[in-house]
Amino acid sequence: MSTEARVVLNADDVRRALTRIAHEIVERNHGLHGLVLVGLQRGGVWMAQALAEILGGIDGGSTVPVGSLDVSFHRDDVGLRPIVPGHVTDIPMSLDGTTVVLTDDVLFTGRTVRAALEALNEYGRPRAVQLAVMVDRGHRELPIRPDFVGKNLPTSRDEQVAATPEGVTIR
Amino acid sequence: MKHLLSIEDLTADQIHGLLELTDHMAEISSRPIPKVPALRGKNVVSLFFEDSTRTRTSFDTAAKRLSADTMNFSVSSSSVNKGESLRDTIETISAMGVDAFVVRHKSSGAPLQITQWTNASIVNAGDGWHQHPTQALLDCYTIRTALNRRDGFDGLRIAIVGDIKHSRVARSDVQAFAALGADVTLVAPPTLLPPALVNGNSPDWPVTVSHDLDSLLPDLDVLYLLRVQRERMDEALLPSLHEYSALYGLTAERAARLAPHALVMHPGPMNRGVEMVVDPGELPGSVILNQVTNGVAVRMAVLFSLLGSGNDLKETA
Numbered sequence: 001m002s003t004e005a006r007v008v009l010n011a012d013d014v015r016r017a018l019t020r021i022a023h024e025i026v027e028r029n030h031g032l033h034g035l036v037l038v039g040l041q042r043g044g045v046w047m048a049q050a051l052a053e054i055l056g057g058i059d060g061g062s063t064v065p066v067g068s069l070d071v072s073f074h075r076d077d078v079g080l081r082p083i084v085p086g087h088v089t090d091i092p093m094s095l096d097g098t099t100v101v102l103t104d105d106v107l108f109t110g111r112t113v114r115a116a117l118e119a120l121n122e123y124g125r126p127r128a129v130q131l132a133v134m135v136d137r138g139h140r141e142l143p144i145r146p147d148f149v150g151k152n153l154p155t156s157r158d159e160q161v162a163a164t165p166e167g168v169t170i171r
Numbered sequence: 172m173k174h175l176l177s178i179e180d181l182t183a184d185q186i187h188g189l190l191e192l193t194d195h196m197a198e199i200s201s202r203p204i205p206k207v208p209a210l211r212g213k214n215v216v217s218l219f220f221e222d223s224t225r226t227r228t229s230f231d232t233a234a235k236r237l238s239a240d241t242m243n244f245s246v247s248s249s250s251v252n253k254g255e256s257l258r259d260t261i262e263t264i265s266a267m268g269v270d271a272f273v274v275r276h277k278s279s280g281a282p283l284q285i286t287q288w289t290n291a292s293i294v295n296a297g298d299g300w301h302q303h304p305t306q307a308l309l310d311c312y313t314i315r316t317a318l319n320r321r322d323g324f325d326g327l328r329i330a331i332v333g334d335i336k337h338s339r340v341a342r343s344d345v346q347a348f349a350a351l352g353a354d355v356t357l358v359a360p361p362t363l364l365p366p367a368l369v370n371g372n373s374p375d376w377p378v379t380v381s382h383d384l385d386s387l388l389p390d391l392d393v394l395y396l397l398r399v400q401r402e403r404m405d406e407a408l409l410p411s412l413h414e415y416s417a418l419y420g421l422t423a424e425r426a427a428r429l430a431p432h433a434l435v436m437h438p439g440p441m442n443r444g445v446e447m448v449v450d451p452g453e454l455p456g457s458v459i460l461n462q463v464t465n466g467v468a469v470r471m472a473v474l475f476s477l478l479g480s481g482n483d484l485k486e487t488a
Binding site: 121 | 191
C-alpha cells in the first residue's frame with residue numbers, strides 16, 4: 001500500500017484499446033448480428049457499456065444489447081469472502097442462440113470467469129461465449145483464455161491492478 | 172451473524188444490509204432457472220412444532236434455491252410423540268450433521284434455548300407471542316420495493332390493526348419499522364393491546380396507540396391488518412366478530428378513504444369477512460401476495476447470511 005500506483009495505460013490508451021477490441025469483435029463475428037455484451041459486476045460493467053457505444057458507431061446505428069452479471073452466488077469461494085450487496089444481475093433478454101461477449105476489467109485466476117460461465121447458463125443457452133478483458137495479468141488457475149485483450153500485463157501475484165475508463169494502474 | 176432470533180438483535184444497518192442482499196435473491200428468483208449453488212452441501216432442517224403453510228414452504232423453497240439440502244421434521248410423526256424432550260430431539264438431529272435449524276415453537280424463547288444445545292445456526296420462524304423476524308424483514312422489503320423507499324422509512328406512516336397483544340408479527344414489525352424510521356400507530360381494542368400499552372406509552376414500544384381507525388385512514392402510507400385469532404373469542408376478549416369487523420375491519424367504505432398510493436398488507440392466513448371484509452383482489456393497494464413472493468427472497472438472504480457469507484453483514488455494508 002505504501003508504493004505509488006504506476007500508470008500503465010492512460011485514458012486515451014484505454015479508449016484506443018476499446019476501439020481496437022470493438023473492431024476485433026465485429027471482425028470475428030462478421031458483424032453484430034445476435035451479439036450481446038454482458039459486463040461482470042462490478043468492474044466489467046463500464047467496459048460493456050463503452051464497447052456497446054463504440055460498436056454502435058462502427059456498424060451504422062445498430063445497437064448491441066448490454067447486460068450485467070453478478071456471479072457472487074456461483075463462486076467457488078462462497079463463504080471465504082463477503083459479497084457486496086447492491087450490484088444485482090440485469091440480463092433483460094433470453095440468451096438462447098446469442099453470441100455473448102463477457103467483459104471484465106482484469107483477468108487474473110480465471111475463477112470469476114468460470115463462475116460467470118456457470119451463471120450464464122441460467123439465462124439460456126448462448127450459441128457462443130467470448131471473453132473481452134482490459135487487462136490480462138496472468139496467473140491463471142483454470143484453463144480459461146481471453147478472446148480480446150486490451151493489454152497483456154506481466155505481474156507478480158501480490159501486485160494490485162485497477163482498470164477503469166480513466167486508465168490502468170498497477171501497485 | 173450466527174443466529175436470527177429477534178429483530179431486536181439487529182442494527183438498522185444490518186436490516187438494510189439484509190434488504191439489499193434480498194435484491195440479489197429476488198433477481199435469482201426471477202430467472203428462468205431460479206437456483207444458485209451458493210449453499211451446496213449445507214443441511215437446513217425445519218423443525219415446526221406449530222402449524223404453518225407459508226412460512227414452512229417459504230423457507231423450504233429458499234433453501235432449495237440456494238442448493239442447500241433440506242429436511243422437514245414433522246412433529247406429528249416423530250418421537251416427540253413418544254415423549255422425547257426438545258433437547259434430546261435437537262441433539263439427535265444435530266448428530267446427523269445440521270448447519271441450520273428453522274424453528275417454530277409455541278413457547279416464546281424456545282429458539283434461544285435451542286442455541287444452547289447445538290452448534291448449528293438457529294432461525295426463529297415464530298416463537299409464541301414473542302418474535303417472527305423473517306416476517307418483519309419481508310414486510311420491510313415489501314414496503315421498500317412497493318413505495319420505492321430504499322434509503323429507509325423516514326416519515327412513513329404505518330398503522331398496524333388488530334390483535335397486537337398475541338401477535339409476534341406485530342412485535343417484530345414494530346421494531347423493524349421503527350428501526351428504519353417509520354411512524355407506527357397501533358390500532359386495537361384495549362383488550363387486544365399488550366398490557367404495557369393499555370394505560371399509555373411504554374419505552375419498549377416506539378408507537379402511538381389509537382382506538383379509532385377511521386380518523387387515521389386518509390393519512391396512512393401502509394395499512395397492516397393482523398389476523399383475528401378466532402380462539403381469542405373463547406377468552407371473551409372480543410364481544411363478537413361482527414363488532415370487531417364493524418370497528419376495525421377493512422370494508423369497501425374504509426378502503427375508499429385510503430390514499431391512492433397506500434399499501435394494504437396482511438401476514439396471512441386471512442379471515443375474510445372479519446378483518447378483511449373487501450376482497451383483497453379488488454384493492455389496488457394490496458401487496459399481500461407480494462409479501463408471500465418476497466418471503467422467499469428474504470429467507471434466502473437470511474439463510475445465505477447465516478451459512479454462506481464469509482463475514483458479518485455489517486462488516487460488508
